[in-house]
Amino acid sequence: MALKFAAGGALAGVAAYGLYSLNQPKKDQLKMIISGGPGSGKGTQCDLLVNKYGVKHISTGDALRHHVKTGTDLGREAKAYMERGDLVPDSLVIGICKAEMETKEAKQNGWLLDGMPRTKAQCDALDTMGLVPNLFLRLDVPNEVMMDRACGRRQDPVTRQIYHVKYKKPPTQEIEARLVIRSDDTVEKMTNRIKQYHKNTTAVSGSYSDKLVALDGNRAPTDVFPAVCAAVDSALRLEDCTESASKTARCGGPPLSAAQLSRLGTPRSLSAVA
Ligand code: AMP
Numbered sequence: 001m002a003l004k005f006a007a008g009g010a011l012a013g014v015a016a017y018g019l020y021s022l023n024q025p026k027k028d029q030l031k032m033i034i035s036g037g038p039g040s041g042k043g044t045q046c047d048l049l050v051n052k053y054g055v056k057h058i059s060t061g062d063a064l065r066h067h068v069k070t071g072t073d074l075g076r077e078a079k080a081y082m083e084r085g086d087l088v089p090d091s092l093v094i095g096i097c098k099a100e101m102e103t104k105e106a107k108q109n110g111w112l113l114d115g116m117p118r119t120k121a122q123c124d125a126l127d128t129m130g131l132v133p134n135l136f137l138r139l140d141v142p143n144e145v146m147m148d149r150a151c152g153r154r155q156d157p158v159t160r161q162i163y164h165v166k167y168k169k170p171p172t173q174e175i176e177a178r179l180v181i182r183s184d185d186t187v188e189k190m191t192n193r194i195k196q197y198h199k200n201t202t203a204v205s206g207s208y209s210d211k212l213v214a215l216d217g218n219r220a221p222t223d224v225f226p227a228v229c230a231a232v233d234s235a236l237r238l239e240d241c242t243e244s245a246s247k248t249a250r251c252g253g254p255p256l257s258a259a260q261l262s263r264l265g266t267p268r269s270l271s272a273v274a
Contacts (some may be wrong), residue, residue, distance in 0.1 A: 005127065029110035030232060031132070033117070035204065036139035036217055037197040038190060039150035042220045044113050045139070045228050053232065059114040060093045062080050063100070085184050085192035087118055087200075094125045103129060108249040119200050123207035135230065135235035136208035138201075139217030143194050150190050154179035211235070 030053050036042050043059070050057045058151065067075030074092055081088040090145055092233040093116055100106060113133070122166045126132075141149075163170045170176045204263060205212055213231040217224055 028110070030134065030135065030236060031110055032135045032232065032235070033113045033133045033208065034137050034139070035200075035201070037141060037143075037146045038184075038193040039146035039148075039153070040139040040141040041149075041221060041224060042114050042139060045224060046112055048221070048225050049112055049228065049232070052229065053110070054111075055110045055112045056100070056103065057112045057114060058097060058100040058106070058116075060116040061114075062098055063096045064088060064093070067096075082184060083189075085189035085196065087196055090119055090121045090125070093118075094122060097126070097131075098129060101129065117204055117207070118196075120203040120207065123204055127207075133208065133211055134239045135213065135231060136205070136211040137231055138205060138212065138214045139224070140214055141217040145218055146194060147187065147190050150182075150185045150193075151187055153185050187198060240273045 032049075032055070034042050034046060034049075046057050046059070049055065049244070064075070064078050068079050068088065069075070074095075078088040078092055097113070099115055101111065112125075113131075117126055149164065149167075152167070154163045154165065154170075155161070156163065156175055157178060162168075163175075163179060170179060184190070205214075213235075215224065215227050215231070
């Protein structure tokens with residue numbers, strides 16, 4: 001009887017703890033913005049980050065393409081801007097971002113915002129929504145490399161896998177035959193997209209100067225990823241350390257500086273698909 005009572009008590013305790021921990025905000029939650037020009041490799045790094053850290057990936061470009069494809073009102077409004085390689089109006093992307101951030105997945109797993117903010121107004125909107133990242137990571141890649149990567153980029157519509165005509169050829173002729181080109185991955189549209197990127201990047205990076213880590217993205221994705229992870233781990237460690245002085249003991253050393261992170265890996269010329 002006493003044993004039964006004790007077992008019941010233990011079970012109730014475990015259940016209560018489960019409920020308690022479910023309701024507690026995660027301490028080391030990743031809240032990250034990844035920035036970089038078109039073809040800088042953001043998409044590839046995002047896939048790797050989602051796989052490693054389990055965060056919710058929010059790509060405004062993917063969401064907009066989905067709206068265009070499914071013919072929503074928002075998609076119809078965005079389409080002409082996207083086809084020119086111009087930025088769509090701030091209100092459209094802010095609405096998309098707000099909806100995604102309100103999902104249970106983003107709240108529980110942390111978030112990785114890709115392709116936004118691209119203007120100062122978008123930075124301010126994030127701030128107003130209380131969306132403050134613990135890391136703003138920028139991938140720097142020369143214009144001609146971004147151009148070369150994007151214009152040779154092909155996508156498999158079946159698996160969504162990205163290939164490149166020179167740097168990552170599809171494994172079979174069957175796959176090669178069905179590859180598609182993104183409508184804005186042309187020289188003319190890329191010229192405008194790169195221009196738009198440079199027009200806004202100083203203001204956007206300036207809004208996050210205290211969280212900014214700029215990395216050399218002109219390397220193979222497998223060379224970039226360790227530097228990205230070092231930046232993430234350092235940012236999480238910093239967050240954890242600043243949360244309370246009592247936790248300093250388990251911080252395992254000081255966070256790396258942006259200069260240290262940038263030195264990770266050896267830059268090399270174009271050898272990767274964005
Ligand atoms: P991306 O896939 O991120 O290169 O985005 C593709 C296109 O979607 C861009 O060229 C813009 O037309 C539009 N877009 C995506 N994100 C944004 C944003 N945050 N602000 C304005 N336009 C955006």
